[in-house]
Amino acid sequence: MDKRERLIQKLRNIAVQTPTAILEVPEKVEGFGSIKYRPEPCSVCKKCIEACEVEALDIDFTVQLPAYLDATIPEGGFRSKNRETLISLLQTLKGEGDVQAISVPTGLAGYGSVVWFTEKCIACNKCVEACPEDCLDLEKQYDLPTIIGDVVTPPSISITEWEPFIICFVCWECSHAAADLAGLMHLHYPANIRTVRVPCSGAVEPIQIMTAMENGVDGVLVTGCLLSECHYGGDDPLAGNFMQQDFVHFWQSVFEEIGLGGRLHIDFASAAMGIRFTEIVTEFVERIKKIGPSPLRGKLEVES
Amino acid sequence: MKKLFLCTCNGTLNKLLDFTKIGKEVKALYDVVEVVDNLCLEEGLTKLEKGLSEDDRLAIGACSSQIIGVPMKQRIKNDLVTFVPLREQVGWVHVEEKESATNKAIVLLSDASVQLDHMESPTEFTESVVDRVLVMGGGIAGLKAASDLHRLGVEVTLLEPSGQNNERYLQTSVFMSDTDTLINELQAIQKTLKKVERFEGTFGEVTGQTGSYDVTLNGVNGNEKIREYGAIIVASGNQQYLPRSAKKMRHGKSERVVTLDSLMSRLKKKRAKESSTILVAVDFDAPMFSVEGSHLLRSTRNLATRGYTIIVVHSDIRTEDENLYREARDSGVIFIRGKVTRIRENEKGLTCRIENTLESMEREVIADLVAIPQMVGPVNETALLADKLGVDCDNNGFIRTRYSKMKPVQTSRRGIFVAGGAKMPMSLSDAMASAQNAVLEAFKVVRSPLTRSGWIPVIDDEQCDVCKACLEACPNDALRLMDDRIVHVPAHCEFCGICVSACPTRAIEFQSHRKESWFARFEAVATTHRRLEGKKPFSFVFACSECANASIDQAGFAGKQYGTGSYVIQFPCAGMVSPIEILKGLVVGAEHVIVAHCPPGGCHHQTGDHLSELVVSFTRDMLREIGQDPERVQATYMIAAMPEKMQKEVPVRG
Structure with a gap:
């Protein structure tokens, strides 16, 4: 199982409600998106399929007649002149009634279309670059409902005595120092967090967050250096914490959809901000206490 | 200048068609319109020759090109000629309808005028030819082929598996004849092979094309040889099995x-x-x-x-x-x-x-x-051999020939021939005849200079997406992928245009038959028809230039009458017709489009009949989906032996 498959498997494992919305992917988040395919200018040259390293595209021996008939041929036409002529002829001849895709007879070269598999796609844009006919676009949208599918809501459990259990990823530059400083200053904050030190907040991978959730933690907190002060990139828009912020926002929207809303949070503190660190932790623990225990605890209990 | 020569066929055709009206109507389309009484005789031919100059474009409105084309060949000065068979495809088949037939003649002559505007000179090319033939033997047919080539004075290498001797030849050909005849024949052939180069081993790789194939020969003792051959004869023979x-x-x-x-x-x-x-x-x-x-x-x-x-x-x-x-x-x-x-x-x-x-x-x-x-099959190595050579095999593992009757030794690749049991189990006399036949074909390749001319597919690299649809479609190995671009191998091309119909981008266009020229011609037919015949419906018959066209000519000879609103458009091969031409035909106003091809399995270019059936069924599917009557498009085969086909296929209206 490759990494993407593992991640999707974990997402399915932790989902407690069926997602319905197609999510916007924040600007700096790469690797997640949708390929939009226009069959009408496509010459079925298979360049995109050859370029795709994760086999997220394949040839389909059908002709998408509805798209052909709806197409507006741009000024200057398509690059595929024969396709353009075929489409305009079909449009001229269009009669009454509904139109459906038809299959191409076996042995007839030069016709077909391309199909895209959402869950295999890593939004690398290679197919878009390979396409000579401008049929493909990478859109910043993530089709979560298709990927997760139908979710069976786990049985709810009533826990009488419960304390939140939270994994807190701290970067080993500023935020770890801030946690240390909080200790040195003898500041008190709830004992519900377990810190995991990572080189940079940007180094936290989605699969690690999902693994934590899968194991029944009630929330995941990611902390990093102050924005614009990342030790790996500084004020570069692609610095570790800037990027992770967008990623966490993305995963927050995913969590919202799959019934884990509010259980993921990112915040920032510099090495001198011991007080801020205790505030971040306290606020998050309070929030989790309000939301209640992870619904996955019930699932885990049933499974064990 | 664009010139039209009309022939009255010795004063007969002008009784069936109104030549005065024709002359008047087409005057504006041609610079010169000339009417002669007998274009095929010396008098007419002289007139034609005198009336033509080097850069003229010529339309002939007379009998079929099969007839008038022959005597004319020496008299015309270039290849920019089109034929309108006014006799076989108009006069003789619409005897009862003089007026409509005259109109049809005018329509076809306007079409010819547009066709001439788009006509290009054929491309001529010369390939170098190596005067040496490789015989991949293993049986008695291989020996015979090598022997005959040697007798014809062609340098020949006989490549055989190791350890071949008379005993083994006898053993593998035991079913071919009675033993005495076999022994006599073997001894006689072996005597003639003394000076023939023999090579024991296998072959590794074959590259190149007809006229110059580079072959790697691997000897039994590890020696490797790369030699160039003009042609290859496969005579790997048979083996018996239980x-x-x-x-x-x-x-x-x-x-x-x-x-x-x-x-x-x-x-x-x-x-x-x-x-x-x-x-x-x-x-x-x-x-x-x-x-x-x-x-x-x-x-x-x-x-x-x-x-x-x-x-x-x-x-x-x-x-x-x-x-x-x-x-x-x-x-x-x-x-x-x-x-x-x-x-x-x-x-x-x-x-x-x-x-x-x-x-x-x-x-x-x-x-x-x-x-x-025991049963007889191809030798085990045949499949591997065919694969390396790039030739097709049939279901029984024998090497497939192009056309059982007319091309019995030609494989799917030009310059590679098959002799004897590698094609099918044969009796001794058949195997000998087949070897002789293959030798003559190979001889023709290596001894005739490879100068050919024809309209060829022209590839536009800028437009090409390298989708390889043309490679898949070409039945003749005339297109190849080299350095990520499609390259035309003229030596293998049969000028059928099948590649053009497969191209989705219009990166391949066929000389003289560019998409634009088809469109202009269909439009010319439609507008002229409407001008002369008003609302009377008309149909297109897209006929292949081989069997279908012959059948339509035959309809004329046999006097099989059919409706006048039927315009035959000749395609080099029915496989060249794509949905685009068919739909365009309907768009310009044709009621029906009939695609006429050679009989099943009888295409002169191997796959055209099959491909045109696929194209038509695909087009019909599309029409059905968009709410049109799919019956407006039909595919059918026509053959010279069935002159009544046209009568059956063309809808007759009063």
């Missing part, structure tokens, strides 16, 4: 069950001991080649004449010589049509139960021996 039923007949389990050939060599010339019965069990389900049948009959007759009791249990026996069967019967061979269902061995011999399918009854026979005739 039929499937052999195991059930207890072959390998009982010593009394043997193959017929091993029995023959064991018994040699021995006469039978008293009452020895041999049951010959032919595999009931496997179809039999006629050489296998002849061999069976020869062998059993031979045994019967020596006093053995022979029972042949068989399904269908095929033979090329009916006398063999008669002689076998006369010499006492008993034939039972049926199937051996069980064999039991005991001290008396072999008890064989036979299901007689003719009389629907079972019977048991006790035999001393059971003989199993």
